[in-house]
Amino acid sequence: MIKTKKKHYVYIFTIILILVFFISFGIGRYPVNVVQLLKVLLSKFFPIDKDWPDTINTIVFQVRLPRIIGAMLVGTSLSLSGAVYQGMFKNPLVSPDILGVSSGAAFGAALAIYLSFNTVGIQITSFIFGLIAVGLVYLISTKIKEDPIISLVITGVLVGSIFTALTSLIKYLADTDDKLPTITFWLMGSLASISPRDIKAIVLPILLGIIPLFILRWRLNVLSLEEGEAKTLGLNTARLRIIVIMCSTLMTAASVSVSGMIGWIGLVIPHLSRMIVGPDYRILLPTTLLLGSTYLLLIDNIARGLTTVEIPLGILTSLVGAPFFIILLLTNKRS
Amino acid sequence: MLYVKDLSCGYKDKPIVEKVSFNGKPGDIICLLGPNGSGKSTLIKTLVGLLEPMEGSVYIGDENIKTWTWNRRAKTISYIPQTFSSTFQYTGLDIVLMGRTSYLGFGSSPTEEDERIALEAMEMLKILNLKDKIYSKMSGGERQLVKIAQAIAQQSKIIIMDEPTNNLDFGNQITTLNYLNKCADRGMMVIMATHFPEQALSFGTKALLVKNGGVEVVEEPEKNLKDADLKKLYDVDVEIVELRRKDKIVKMCLPVY
DSSP states (O other), rough: OOOOOHHHHHHHHHOOOOOOOOHHHSSEEEEOOHHHHHHHHTTTTTTTOOOOOOOHHHHHIEEEEEEHHHHHHHHHHHHHHHHHHHHHOOOOOOOOTTTTTTHHHHHHHHHHHHHTTHHHHHHHHHHHHHHHHHHHHHHHHHHOOSSSHHHHHHHHHHHHHHHHHHHHHHHHOOOTHHHHHHHHHHHHOOOTOOOHHHHHHHHHHHHHHHHHHHHHHHHHHHHSSSSHHEEEEOHHHHHHHHHHHHHHHHHHHHHHHHHHHSSSHHHHHHHHHHHOOOSSSSHHHHHHHHHHHHHHHHHHHHHHHHHSSSOOOHHHHHHHHHHHHHHHHHHHHOO | OOEEEEEEETTTEEEEEEEEEEEETTOOOOEEETTTSSSSHHHHHHHHHHHHEEEEEEETTTTGGGGEEEEEHHHEEEEOSOOOOSSOOOBBHHHHEEEEEESOOTTOOOHHHHHHHHHHHOOOOOGGGGGGSSSSGGGGHHHHOOOOOOOHTTTSSSEEETTTTTTTTTTHHHHHHHHHHHHHHTTTTEEEEEEEEHHHTOOOOOEEEEEETTEEEEESHHHHHHHHHHHHSSSSSSSEEEEEEEEEEEEEEEEEE
């Protein structure tokens, strides 16, 4: 196959991800060295004599492992959603946050927290409002007769701001002792409080999002062409578009429900991946998955390792992402 | 093989072309002639299924294609529009390979066999050099040939093009027409909208004159398309002249200034 020459990127990025995965265990206030780490991890599968303190067990399995897996899952979900939204909307400037999907999902989650729903309830509400947001953006943007690329971005910002306002309303109404701090802290975008239970709750919806997209990855290429071309090449665009929106919104909502608003990653990573391996989804999706999880894992390591006080993740991703978006805006018209 | 019966097409409830009837068979090159805005593109979009017929029907063999899925249509009809997708930087081969989509199972990607078919189509048009070139950075002529290769890879029996030689330089116009002619020789049916009556005079097996919401069919335009038809069609004074080139007679359409 022609693509074999690009396949080596996938191997390289897999190795990098594995390295970053192991390094991440060593970052944090309590030191865990490599030997201890390997022993602790392997002890789950093989009988190994325990010669390490219990604290290490707790730190590795209750604190760091969930956080590392969480960063990888959230990074993957937001990046993949961005990659497929960009193709579906034929617009390289969109991502779950720019389209307002994240804000919609965040409003849903805030509402669910306010109404004291359980984790599954939070995810479902989050998913529904994510779908409403992307549906609204899609409907409104098709009615605007201006440059479709920019009008989609603007519609996304507008719809997003409506949901942000509604979220503020929930915060205003929320109980200041209990729910307000929970909502506020969670909205900032952080993986600090992620628990093994959270991970269990989001694995399934995220896999339900990823698997169909991987199965349909060739068709995503055709979907990214002009509507008329895609149809006359034999693609049932209406059906595929619904599947794509469902999958990416499901992943976004699952991520938002545990990590709050982590912006920009859905824009930055698909672009970076496309620069490296090109637009063919057959290779773009695996690359985006690997880079997305590595990127968020790295940023999260910085968030928790750089200073003694933890920096919310959303702040760091914005500091990287917003300038990146400005560069894209400035170069987009010329190309 | 293709039977169009009393086809009326337009947008919403505004008909643009009405009561169009014509037939086509393998090897035909059917040229749609007509002034700007006469409805050539509307008719083409209806034939490929992007617009629903307001009345009448399109048959292939003895089947009305109205109920065909996109996948089924794609195996029979390929469409080359005037505009090009250029958001993402696909290579020439990626684009040609997309012609294979209708043959792939719902969840599958192209196989090596599909790739071979795509490369063969590119080789036939002598554009293997465009294999790795970025489609959105190609010249108009190169893009047109890549789209024709895509249609060949699609193995459809009918290829429908909206102004294939628009925006092409003189050389690329001739190259494109030569390859379309080759497609027809191989048994494909070519339907194309064009602004050049000479294309109908020298290649066309049939001309459809689109004007004022109606279509007039001229069989064998080489013999039957007259100055008067073109004068009426475009509201200008033109003259069809014959040139003898070696032992062949070439018809040209000259404006009278």
